[in-house]
Every structure is written in structure tokens, then in C-alpha cells.
């Protein structure tokens with residue numbers, strides 16, 4: 218099988234200059250992400266997960282080193298709409314219906330009307346929200362709102378999906394369900410997904426590659442290639458293989474903390 222690198226970070230360093238002094242958020246980040254990978258970033262609060270995602274999306278500028286997306290600079294890739302971004306909060310506009318919210322990026326990008334409606338119907342199907350397009354966000358549960366926000370990020374068919382702790386605020390049962398749905402969606406669309414999480418089981422369940430980060434300054438302490446099969450029923454979490462990977466993630470997180478002391 219041939220692999221194609223879609224995101225490449227080389228010697229990436231990022232320092233924020235603030236009134237209280239410098240914050241060294243990312244140090245020496247080197248990472249290759251292949252097309253179709255599902256990559257989770259896990260690490261303690263403040264280790265730079267969001268900053269790294271925002272750098273891939275060209276919302277932050279590295280102090281040194283580079284990030285390439287689809288062979289372009291992150292900035293060029295942003296202009297070409299190479300990715301959809303899903304935030305921790307669904308961030309839907311309350312005065313727009315679900316269809317209206319998903320239509321917004323398509324309007325901004327100047328898609329013809331007919332195409333807009335076709336895209337909206339397609340992504341509503343993908344996230345299992347057919348029939349809810351005319352509802353307003355407040356008429357949907359938190360999990361459904363988060364699915365609508367994923368649909369909005371998918372609407373213009375970007376190949377890369379950047380997701381910053383999209384299910385962090387949801388209860389465990391809803392989160393399990395959304396994890397299953399997200400895996401199915403990934404399998405059907407073959408998108409490349411970068412996913413930030415604090416949850417070890419979530420990272421292990423979803424990912425083909427788990428990037429463990431450690432804080433001050435944010436570095437990669439381990440990259441784990443998952444050996445789990447692509448098809449993953451929820452009860453795979455009870456298998457020894459799953460527990461072994463989770464153990465390695467935990468060890469990576471511990472090692473990062475020890476460095477701190």
C-alpha cells in the first residue's frame with residue numbers, strides 16, 4: 218500500500234510572547250501524518266495540543282521550523298480550504314437552522330445554490346441528522362449539536378478534519394455513541410483526522426496513531442502506531458490488545474510528567 222504524507226511538521230517551535238514573559242508552547246515537533254490516518258493528540262493541560270492543531274490550520278505562526286499540508290505551506294492550505302475545523306463547543310449560530318449553519322461556509326465560498334443544498338443533504342446523512350435540518354440548534358441535544366458542527370466542517374469536502382476535543386463536554390454514553398459514529402464516518406469518507414483529547418480510552422479506540430505530548434515546553438514524548446483492526450466495535454476496549462496500547466499511552470504521559478519535576 219502506498220502512503221501519502223498530508224501533514225508534515227519539521228523542527229517546529231513556537232513561543233508566545235506575552236506581557237508576563239515568554240511561553241514556550243511547542244518544542245522540536247517532528248511528525249508525519251499520512252492520508253487516511255486518524256491521529257489523536259493526548260497530553261496534560263497546557264502541553265500545546267490546541268496550539269499544534271492551530272498551527273496546522275495556520276491560525277498560529279511557528280517561531281521556527283515548518284508545517285506542510287498537502288505539500289503546501291499551512292497558510293496556502295488554509296486559503297485552499299484543505300481542512301474543516303471542529304471546536305470543543307459546537308459553536309452553531311442560534312438564529313440559523315441546522316441547514317443554515319452548515320450552509321454558511323458554502324455561502325462564504327460561493328458555492329452555487331443547488332450545490333449548497335446537495336452538500337448539506339449529504340453531510341446531514343453522514344452524521345445521521347437527516348430530518349433535523351430545519352431545527353434550530355437549541356432544539357437539539359448537545360451530542361446532536363456536536364454532530365451538526367462536524368457536518369458543517371465536512372460540508373465543503375475538505376480532506377482533513379481538525380477536531381479539538383469535540384466530545385469533551387458530553388456524558389460518557391453520548392460520547393461512546395459519537396466515537397462509534399465518527400469511526401464509521403472516517404471509514405466511509407477516508408478523511409485524515411487530527412483529534413485532540415484528554416481521554417486515553419477515546420484516543421486508543423479512535424486512532425491509527427496516538428501522539429503523546431508532554432508539557433513545558435510541549436514536546437512529543439511518544440508516537441504509537443495502533444495495531445487494532447480498522448473495524449472496532451465498542452467492546453474492543455475490553456481486549457488485552459486495547460489495554461496494552463492504553464498502558465503504553467499512560468506510561469508516555471507519566472514519563473512526560475517525570476521530566477517536569
Ligand SMILES: Nc1ncnc2c1ncn2[C@@H]1O[C@H](COP(=O)(O)OP(=O)(O)OP(=O)(O)O)[C@@H](O)[C@H]1O
Pocket residue numbers: 233234235240241242260261262263264265266267268269435
Ligand atoms: N495566544 C496565546 N498567548 C499566550 N500563551 C498562549 C496562547 N495560547 C496558548 N498559550 C499557552 O501555550 C501553552 C499551550 O496551550 P494549549 O492551549 O495549546 O495547550 P493544550 O494542551 O491544548 O491545553 P488544554 O488541554 O488545557 O486545552 C499553555 O501554557 C497556554 O497557556
